Amino acid sequence: MNMSEMEVEESIMSYLSQSETDTSTRDLNVVAMLHNFWEQRQTAQFTGSSSESDGSVGDTAVHTESLLLYESAPSPGPPYVCYVTLPGGSCFGNYKVCDTQAEARRDAARVALMNSLVNELPCRRINPQFITQSLQQAATDSAVCIEDACDSGTSIGTYSVLLHSYVGKTMLEFQEMMTIFQLLQWNGTLKALRERQCSRQSVISYYSQRGLDEYIRSSMALDWLGREQRSPGRLGEELQVAQRELVLARRRGIELRFYKEKTEILSLALSQAYIHHTPEAFSEVPSHTYNQEQLPLQTFYSQDTEVRITPPCRLSPTLHKNRKQTVCQSSHKHIDS
Numbered sequence: 516m517n518m519s520e521m522e523v524e525e526s527i528m529s530y531l532s533q534s535e536t537d538t539s540t541r542d543l544n545v546v547a548m549l550h551n552f553w554e555q556r557q558t559a560q561f562t563g564s565s566s567e568s569d570g571s572v573g574d575t576a577v578h579t580e581s582l583l584l585y586e587s588a589p590s591p592g593p594p595y596v597c598y599v600t601l602p603g604g605s606c607f608g609n610y611k612v613c614d615t616q617a618e619a620r621r622d623a624a625r626v627a628l629m630n631s632l633v634n635e636l637p638c639r640r641i642n643p644q645f646i647t648q649s650l651q652q653a654a655t656d657s658a659v660c661i662e663d664a665c666d667s668g669t670s671i672g673t674y675s676v677l678l679h680s681y682v683g684k685t686m687l688e689f690q691e692m693m694t695i696f697q698l699l700q701w702n703g704t705l706k707a708l709r710e711r712q713c714s715r716q717s718v719i720s721y722y723s724q725r726g727l728d729e730y731i732r733s734s735m736a737l738d739w740l741g742r743e744q745r746s747p748g749r750l751g752e753e754l755q756v757a758q759r760e761l762v763l764a765r766r767r768g769i770e771l772r773f774y775k776e777k778t779e780i781l782s783l784a785l786s787q788a789y790i791h792h793t794p795e796a797f798s799e800v801p802s803h804t805y806n807q808e809q810l811p812l813q814t815f816y817s818q819d820t821e822v823r824i825t826p827p828c829r830l831s832p833t834l835h836k837n838r839k840q841t842v843c844q845s846s847h848k849h850i851d852s
Contacts, residue, residue: 548628597616598771607627634686641683641689646682659671676716694773757778
C-alpha cells in the first residue's frame with residue numbers, strides 16, 4: 516500500500532468522523548481488540564529478541580496485564596474524557612463527546628487502535644524519502660538553508676541525525692523519542708544546556724537513553740515554579756494554554772503525549788505553588804471545553820526565554836506521585852537548540 520502521510524491522516528479523520536454516529540462500532544469490543552493487538556506485538560518482539568540473544572525462544576511469557584494505561588480525567592459530570600497510553604509512551608484520547616466514562620474509555624481505545632494499525636503500514640516507516648521531505652519542510656518552516664542539515668552543529672543538522680538514527684522505525688517510535696526533546700525545548704532546558712556548552716551529540720545521547728522519568732518531570736515543574744515566583748500569574752496562564760492545546764489535539768484524533776505531559780507538569784508546579792502560598796495569590800484556572808475540530812500544529816521550536824536550570828530537589832510527597840510515562844506535533848518539526 517502506497518499512501519502519503521496526508522492520505523493516512525485523512526483516512527483516520529474520515530473513520531473517526533463517520534463513526535461519530537455509526538452505531539455498529541459500539542458493538543465492537545475495541546478495548547479487548549487494542550489489548551490483543553499490543554499483546555501479540557509485544558509477544559512477537561519478546562520472542563524475536565530472545566531468539567537473537569541465545570538462539571532459543573526460552574520463556575516467552577509476557578506480562579500484559581499492565582500493557583495499557585487508561586486514565587480518566589477528573590470531571591463532575593459529562594462530557595467525560597479518557598486517555599490510553601500505549602507501550603512506549605504514545606497517548607491517545609477519546610474523539611467523541613462521551614456521556615459516560617465507559618463510553619469515553621471505549622472511544623479512546625478506538626482512536627488508539629486505529630492509529631496503532633495505521634502505524635504498521637509501510638508508509639509509516641522512517642525511510643530516506645521521508646527524511647528528505649521532513650528536512651525540506653523543516654528548512655522551509657525555520658527559514659534556513661537545507662544544506663545546513665549536513666552540519667550536526669546546526670539545529671536542522673541535529674534533527675537530521677535524529678531522523679537517520681530511526682531509519683526503519685515507525686512514526687510512533689520516532690515521536691516517542693522526539694517528545695522528550697519537545698518538552699526540553701518547551702521548558703527551556705535545551706537553551707540552558709547550550710549556554711553551558713553541552714554538545715548536541717551528548718544531549719541527544721543522554722536523553723535518548725534515559726527517556727522521560729519522574730526526575731525530569733519534577734525538574735521541569737520546579738523550573739516553572741521558579742518562573743511563577745518571579746512573575747506571579749504566569750503559571751496559571753501557561754496552564755490554560757496547555758489545557759486548550761490538549762483539548763483541541765484530542766478532538767483531532769492525534770497523538771497527545773507532548774500536550775498531556777505539558778499539562779501535568781504545569782499542574783504539578785501550580786499545586787506546589789499552592790502549598791507555599793495562599794490560594795488567593797493565584798487566579799483560578801478554569802477548565803474549558805473547546806469545540807474546534809481543527810487546529811494547525813504549532814511549530815516544534817519556540818522563542819527563547821530566559822531560563823536557568825533549577826537544582827534538583829524533592830517536591831511535596833503528596834504531589835510527587837509515580838505513574839507510567841504518557842506522547843504531537845508533526846514529526847517533521849525540528850529541535851531549535
